[in-house]
Amino acid sequence: MADPIHLEYEVAADDYQAAGAASNSVKETLKMLGVPTAISRRAAIITYEAEMNLVIHGGGGKIVANIDEKSVELMTIDEGPGIPDVEKAVQEGFTTAGDRAREMGFGAGMGLPNIKRNADVFEIFTEVGSGTTLRTVINLP
Amino acid sequence: MASVRISEICAEIGARVYSEGDMARAVERAAVGDLLSFVMGSDADGAAWITVQTHLNVAAVAVLKDIPVIIIASGREPAADLTERCQTEGIALVSAAHPVFDICVKLGRLGISG
Ligand SMILES: Nc1ncnc2c1ncn2[C@@H]1O[C@H](COP(=O)(O)OP(=O)(O)OP(=O)(O)O)[C@@H](O)[C@H]1O
Ligand SMILES: [Mg+2]
Numbered sequence A: 001m002a003d004p005i006h007l008e009y010e011v012a013a014d015d016y017q018a019a020g021a022a023s024n025s026v027k028e029t030l031k032m033l034g035v036p037t038a039i040s041r042r043a044a045i046i047t048y049e050a051e052m053n054l055v056i057h058g059g060g061g062k063i064v065a066n067i068d069e070k071s072v073e074l075m076t077i078d079e080g081p082g083i084p085d086v087e088k089a090v091q092e093g094f095t096t097a098g099d100r101a102r103e104m105g106f107g108a109g110m111g112l113p114n115i116k117r118n119a120d121v122f123e124i125f126t127e128v129g130s131g132t133t134l135r136t137v138i139n140l141p
Numbered sequence B: 001m002a003s004v005r006i007s008e009i010c011a012e013i014g015a016r017v018y019s020e021g022d023m024a025r026a027v028e029r030a031a032v033g034d035l036l037s038f039v040m041g042s043d044a045d046g047a048a049w050i051t052v053q054t055h056l057n058v059a060a061v062a063v064l065k066d067i068p069v070i071i072i073a074s075g076r077e078p079a080a081d082l083t084e085r086c087q088t089e090g091i092a093l094v095s096a097a098h099p100v101f102d103i104c105v106k107l108g109r110l111g112i113s114g
Helices: A021-032 A037-056 A099-103 A111-118 B006-013 B036-040 B057-064 B080-089 B100-109
Strands: A005-011 A061-067 A071-078 A121-127 A131-139 B016-019 B030-032 B048-051 B069-072 B092-095
Touching: A005 A021, A005 A037, A021 A037, A021 A061, A021 B057, A037 A061, A037 A071, A037 A111, A037 A131, A037 B036, A037 B057, A111 A131, A111 B036, B006 B069, B006 B092, B006 B100, B016 B080, B030 B100, B036 B057, B048 B057, B048 B100, B057 B069, B057 B080, B080 B092
Parallel strands: B030 B048, B048 B069, B069 B092
Antiparallel strands: A005 A061, A061 A071, A071 A131, A121 A131, B016 B092
């Protein structure tokens, strides 16, 4: 892999129909670069869950992927409501998803745990009222 | 543990086919779930997926989990954009009139495991 690759996707609030667009693109890019399937799948799961959290909770935002020889960095940046208690939010089953999201099968409170499980580095920077940045890194073999 | 072709599963549950996918492909396992992130975090990879969810996001999960066939239970109809996405992705999408449990029983009789 020569130059690092930088990808960005805009995600709109409540746009359930765009679901999976960014994660598919990340998965395809990694596949093209010859990254092992097991790793591109982890990256795609992280991207999908983070994407849906932007749609449902973050009021929309941006997904950023940085890929080089050593790692895949995946970030979401939003200017939404922020997360008051991060420790709680990363626990399995914790959700504040509303009725509409729940009817569609969101709100299991499994998104952040799924992200954490698939990432080598997992960080949340958040401030109530200003927004949330999620940063994950997957190390490449 | 049996390996059962998707076409055989469809015949057994009297499925209506919305997207053909690869009907000759065989599956050994099935998973049930309507909570998308729950299915995403499960070991449903490569399994048949039985759900009552009918919207587009179902396809996103199926793609990421390499799920070759989605079985919609209780006769619910998939959204048009879900059907379309499954067709593009080569995923079989079928609907059966039976409720989830009955479908599970039938798949179990075919030798499919959890
Ligand atoms: N970008 C975000 N902005 C604000 N709050 C968030 C954000 N991401 C997650 N949260 C909060 O963290 C909680 C847990 O997130 P998580 O992804 O684990 O579950 P969920 O989205 O509620 O349900 P699931 O992901 O299982 O469909 C959310 O319900 C929400 O309260
Ligand atoms: Mg979530």
